[in-house]
Amino acid sequence: MKLSLQADIFKAFLTLGLTAFGGPVAHIAYFRQAFVENKRWLSDEDFTQLLAVSQTLPGPASSQLGFAIGLYRGGILGAINAFIAFTLPSALALILFATYVVAIASPLKDTVLHGLQLVALPVVTDAVWKMSRQLCPDLNRRIIAGLSLLFLLLMPFSFSQFVVMGFGAIAGLYLLQPNTKSQTFSLNLPYGKKTASLFLTLFILLFFIPLLNIDQPLFHFITIFYQAGATVFGGGHVVLPLLENKIVFTGLISSEQFLAGYGAAQAVPGPLFTISAYLGALLPGENGGVTGAVISLCILFLPGFLLILAVLPFWQSLQNNAVIQKSLLGINAAMVGLLAAALYQPIWQHVIHSYTDIIIAITGFILLHVYRLSPVIIVLWCLAGSIITSLL
Numbered sequence: 523m524k525l526s527l528q529a530d531i532f533k534a535f536l537t538l539g540l541t542a543f544g545g546p547v548a549h550i551a552y553f554r555q556a557f558v559e560n561k562r563w564l565s566d567e568d569f570t571q572l573l574a575v576s577q578t579l580p581g582p583a584s585s586q587l588g589f590a591i592g593l594y595r596g597g598i599l600g601a602i603n604a605f606i607a608f609t610l611p612s613a614l615a616l617i618l619f620a621t622y623v624v625a626i627a628s629p630l631k632d633t634v635l636h637g638l639q640l641v642a643l644p645v646v647t648d649a650v651w652k653m654s655r656q657l658c659p660d661l662n663r664r665i666i667a668g669l670s671l672l673f674l675l676l677m678p679f680s681f682s683q684f685v686v687m688g689f690g691a692i693a694g695l696y697l698l699q700p701n702t703k704s705q706t707f708s709l710n711l712p713y714g715k716k717t718a719s720l721f722l723t724l725f726i727l728l729f730f731i732p733l734l735n736i737d738q739p740l741f742h743f744i745t746i747f748y749q750a751g752a753t754v755f756g757g758g759h760v761v762l763p764l765l766e767n768k769i770v771f772t773g774l775i776s777s778e779q780f781l782a783g784y785g786a787a788q789a790v791p792g793p794l795f796t797i798s799a800y801l802g803a804l805l806p807g808e809n810g811g812v813t814g815a816v817i818s819l820c821i822l823f824l825p826g827f828l829l830i831l832a833v834l835p836f837w838q839s840l841q842n843n844a845v846i847q848k849s850l851l852g853i854n855a856a857m858v859g860l861l862a863a864a865l866y867q868p869i870w871q872h873v874i875h876s877y878t879d880i881i882i883a884i885t886g887f888i889l890l891h892v893y894r895l896s897p898v899i900i901v902l903w904c905l906a907g908s909i910i911t912s913l914l
Contacts, residue, residue: 524596527595527596527600528596528599528600528603531592531595531596531600531603531604531607532603532604532606532607533607534556534557534561534607535588535592535603535604535607535608536607536608536610536611537556538552538553538556538588538607538608538791539607539608539609539610539611539612539791539792540611540791541791542608542791542792543791543896543897543898545584545649545794545897546582546583546584546793546794549584549587549588549793550573550583550584550587553569553584553587553588553591554566554569557569557591557595563591563594563595564591564594564595568594569591571837572587572590572591572594573587574841575590575830575833575834575837576590576830578841578850579826579829579830579833580751580752580753580754580755580825580826580829581751581752581754581823581825581826581827581829581830582751582761582793582794582795582823582826584793585605585608585609585793585795585823585826586826586827586829586830588604588605588608589601589604589605589826589827589830590830590834591604592604592605593711593712593830593831593834594711597712598712598713598831601827601831605823605827608792608793609792609793609796609819609823611790611791611792612787612790612791612792612793612796613792613796613799613815613819615786615790616783616786616787616790616796616797616799616800616803616815617799617800617803617812617815619783619786619800620783620799620800620801620803620804620815621803621811623635623786630909633908633909633912634905634908634909635778635779635782636778636782636873636875636908637785637904637905637906637907637908637909638781638782638783638784638785638786638901638904638905639778639781639782639784639785639872639873640785640873640879640882640883640886640904640907640908641784641785641788641789641886641897641900641901641904642762642781642784642785642869642873643865643869643870643873643874643883643886643887644883644884644886644887644889644890644891644900644904645788645886645890645897645900646762646861646864646865646869647865647887647891648887648890648891649861650858650861650862650865651891653857653858653861654667654858654862657854657855657857657858658855658858662693662697662698663698663851663852663855664855665697666689666690666693666694666697666852666855666856666859667855667856667858667859667862668859669689669859670686670689670690670855670856670858670859670860670863671859671860671862671863672859673685673686673689673859674686674859674860674863675863675866675867678863678867679767683753683763683764683767683860684753686856686859686860687753687755687853687856687857689852689856690849690852690853690854690855690856690857691849691850691852691853692849692852693852693855693856694848694849694850694851694852694853694855695845695848695849695852697852698848698851698852699848700844700847700848700851711834711835713831713835714835715835715836718831718832718833718834718835718836719832721828721831721832722828722829722832722833724828725752725825725828725829725832728748728752728824728825728828729748729749729752731744731745731748732745738809739772739774739805739806739807739809740802740805740809740813740814740817742772742774743769743774743801743802743805743809743814743817743818743821744817744818744821746765746768746769746772747765747798747818747821747822748821748822748824748825750764750765750768750822751795751821751822751823751824751825751826752825752826752829754857755850755853755854755857760857760860760861761794761795761797761822762784762861762864763860763861763863763864763868765780765797765798765801766780766864766868767868769801770868774804774805774806775801775804775805777868777872778872779804780801780868781868781869781872781873783797783800783801783804784797785901785904786800786901787800788897788898788900788901789897789898789901795819795822795823796819798815798818798819798821798822798823799815799816799818799819800815801818802814802815802816802817802818802819803815805818876911878907878911879911881907882903882904882907882908882911883904885903885907886900886903886904889903
């Protein structure tokens with residue numbers, strides 16, 4: 523019975539991993555249709571509560587929601603099962619892309635990579651627009667986002683993101699109002715608050731990985747990915763600037779390679795966080811390849827999953843805490859400024875080389891935002907535009 527249950531979980535999430543295009547918002551809609559309406563694994567109320575937890579915590583919201591649904595259905599093994607199945611297709615595709623496209627020499631390679639880099643501009647612009655409307659609906663939150671954007675443009679350092687997050691939390695305390703409606707939470711979990719406390723302790727202890735001071739490229743990646751996964755609010759698009767500043771700074775991966783991977787990630791289904799598999803595969807020597815890809819992938823997702831496991835038993839008391847609510851609202855507003863800053867640096871500075879690039883990017887944004895075409899179409903458009911331009 524248990525084996526059959528786990529097989530059902532794997533099959534359901536693998537199907538979604540192969541077909542769930544469109545980003546986190548679309549993933550959430552797919553999950554609701556599959557697990558609330560079709561399979562009836564959980565009620566609409568329970569789904570809404572799990573969604574609220576995943577959207578409040580740092581990490582990849584749609585993957586955390588899938589992890590939580592797997593936990594609800596099949597315990598911790600079910601949660602891991604759901605993660606593997608949902609992530610596997612896009613991770614494999616990006617590992618193959620890193621191995622057979624980026625790492626080989628070809629006259630067409632630079633043109634293809636530039637086309638994929640161009641994808642980042644319309645996709646992130648669309649994400650900034652949508653997030654600003656959702657997370658900054660009032661003047662105070664727009665001010666927080668605007669000041670965060672200004673600070674990041676004037677102070678483009680690796681630590682600036684954390685300064686902005688702190689500013690957002692403090693500003694939220696003084697400027698924003700919490701949700702006064704009391705929430706209830708009644709999920710039956712396969713573990714209690716003591717076990718949850720152990721997960722929280724592990725989440726905190728792993729922040730001290732840098733103290734081991736191991737001089738290996740893969741170790742540096744583990745440190746960078748864990749810290750990024752533990753501090754990113756707003757999902758996959760926001761992790762772009764958090765990772766780019768630190769990874770490109772190491773010199774192990776160029777900005778062009780990074781942005782090409784981001785573009786390629788738009789062409790595959792599943793979570794955007796699987797870009798970590800692509801980046802890990804590009805590490806030099808024995809640190810890279812499949813080993814680097816798998817380790818990097820797991821480490822970027824790990825903190826978000828540890829937080830889900832740690833917070834769920836305490837969620838009712840946490841979600842009704844006014845201080846936490848206001849701080850999180852402020853942090854989310856600051857993350858809009860962070861993503862907007864990434865539009866200029868690194869994306870615009872590294873991607874736009876000519877007026878033709880601007881035309882391709884603007885057209886891509888119109889196709890995505892106005893006509894609401896699939897991100898896959900945007901990838902194909904940018905690739906075609908780059909190739910045609912190179913032939914002129």
